[in-house]
Amino acid sequence: MxxxxxxxxxxxxVRMNQSCLDALSTPVITARGTEYRDVMAKLNSGLRYAFNLSPSSPERKNQSWTGSDGYKVIVVSGSGTAAMEMVMANRFRPNDRVLVPTNGKFGERVAEMGSRFCNVKNLKYEWGRAFDFGEIEEQLARGNWEALAICHNETSSGITQDAAELAEMCQRHNVAFILDGITSVGGLPVHPEQWGAEAVVVGAQKCTAGPSGIAAIAVNQHFIDRCNAIRNQGDSNSVYYLDILPALKKGDDDQTPWTPAINPAMGWAAALETLKEEGxxxxxxxxxxxxxxxxxxxxxxxxxxxxxxxxxxxxxxxxxxxxxxxxxxxxxxxxxxxxxxxxxxxxxxxxxxxxxxxxxxxxxxxxxxxxxxxxxxxxxxxxxxxxxxxxxxx
Ligand SMILES: Cc1ncc(COP(=O)(O)O)c(C=O)c1O
Structure with missing residues (x-):
């Protein structure tokens, strides 16, 4: 054929399939009723599957956003960049030192955006060249780093970073590991728990074949604890719409703090169902x-x-x-x-x-x-x- x-x-x-398009054209429902909570539960559960996390129930009132591995998924109304900004703005204090090795446009964007919220050192490699792991190790060994943040799959130059190797380095040096997984999650092996990743970001319109304008983050408990601690210390960056704390409060209830992207969420949940069918x-x-x-x-x-x-x-x-x-x-x-x-x-x-x-x-x-x-x-x-x-x- x-x-x-x-x-x-x-x-x-990428192209959206018919079930996703049909879901996108569902007649409107309210944002706070049980129908939308059903949508969120299905979406959360599908997202956990795409992130390669432990399964959760797709039924409302069953903590669809979390599972036995302790990670939580948070849906963000906005493209992948909004979700990445939510991670960087909430997880770091202005003086936290974050190492960002890059070999393409999107890694450089992580560095540029991150520098609005923390103290970023951008280790710039030529686009398409592999990172120099010796140099990264040497940097991390000097101490005093809060995190290593990378663009896992660099869409601008067609290179995938060796995340397992970098994860080991982060564990050895006790720094947080943060990934822009916008074009890796759902499309190539991602192992948040095994890598001890604190946060991984995905955009719907890429490997999961959902609509543009909606994204998600998977975060572990340490990430959540740090966001809370930083806020309690009064040392946090300015955030409002992308404040992660209200989102964390609403999650147990299959809800989002602001009016969610209702139809995109329906479309994405349908696309994730197709992902599950494929495996x-x-x-x-x-x-x-x-x-x-x-x-x-x-x-x-x-x-x-x-x-x-x-x-x-x-x-x-x-x-x-x-x-x-x-x-x-x-x-x-x-x-x-x-x-x-x-x-x-x-x-x-x-x-x-x-x-x-x-x-x-x-x-x-x-x-x-x-x-x-x-x-x-x-x-x-x-x-x-x-x-x-x-x-x-x-
Ligand atoms: C790896 C990567 N990171 C970030 C982005 C930006 O995502 P968005 O356009 O969804 O904000 C893209 C978009 O192509 C990307 O490929």
Whole structure:
């Protein structure tokens, strides 16, 4: 079976399935009634599954947001950035020292945003280069750090950090481990409990194939204790809408402090149901196999990939344009081949493109999309060897 119609191969927002779209168009309900609490319970339980946390009941009045591992999930009305800001603003005092190694745009954003709320040291590596673990270890060993915060899967450069290794370092040096998991949670292995992560953030529109504008955080008890202690000491950053304490008060009751994003929550809960039907590990594996196919195909075709070999992401692949090709190729691909990939950011703009392999993308769509990309490159004058695209995805 082939794939007809458009190929939408961007690293988020991804296509939403029909059950998610149907849920999004549910007639309005009130924010504080039992119907919405039912939605929250289902959403919380689905989120715990996506975060790879212990299960919880999807029924209202059953502490759907927590489980035997002690983590709690908090739904945030806003995109992933809002959820990340909620973490940084509430967890740290202005003088807390936080180490943020980065190798792309979103890590740098963690550092930039974090510096509004705490004392950030940004260890900047070139986009796509793996972190220097020796340097991070050396920094942590000097002591006096409150946390290490990373962008786990760097969507801008197609690199995934070795979170297990970094988690061990954090445990050795007794610092908190915070992850922007916006394009990793639901799409590649994430183990909050095993890593002792204090907070992990996810955005709905990425690997879980939900709607844009809603996000969530998984936090452990130590995180909660620190947020409370900092507030009691009177040494906290200014927050109001993103104050985590009211959100923590409302959680047991399947509620949020402000009017929730009601329909997006319904849509996301439906998308998470689809994730559960597929199985979390099956989704990780499907994303990994799509990304592997894209990597091997384009490498065989003679393209260079941006990210260091052993750290290449399973949910996004960053591919350099060869000599003579620029973003006009992407415009042509969209206009003439009904296929969308995404361009690059900042200094790499016009120099590379990125292919998303997250959400529910079927293999047939990826094969068709790759065939169209190759045809479009050839039409743009690039000489490429003949390849059997399908073979790369078997
Ligand atoms: C890794 C990562 N972090 C953060 C963001 C920002 O998330 P949002 O646009 O949902 O605020 C993105 C968006 O692409 C991302 O990929």
């Amino acid at each position: 082939g794939h007809d119609g458009d190929c939408f191969l961007v690293p988020g927002p 979390l590990e099956n989704r990780w594996n499907r994303c990994a196999s799509l990304a592997k196919g894209v990597r091997n195909l384009f490498t065989d075709l003679g393209f260079d990939l941006l990210a260091d070999e052993y750290y290449r992401s399973s949910t996004v692949t960053a591919i350099m344009y060869p000599e003579g090709i620029d973003d006009s190729w992407r415009t042509k691909l969209k206009d003439d081949y009904n296929t969308q990939v995404i361009g690059a950011q900042d200094h790499l703009k016009g120099k590379m493109f990125r292919v998303g392999s997250m959400g529910e993308t079927p293999v047939e769509e990826m094969i068709e999309g790759c065939n169209r990309m190759i045809a479009c490159f050839k039409e743009c004058g690039l000489e490429l060897p003949d390849v059997d695209v399908k073979k790369y995805f078997e």
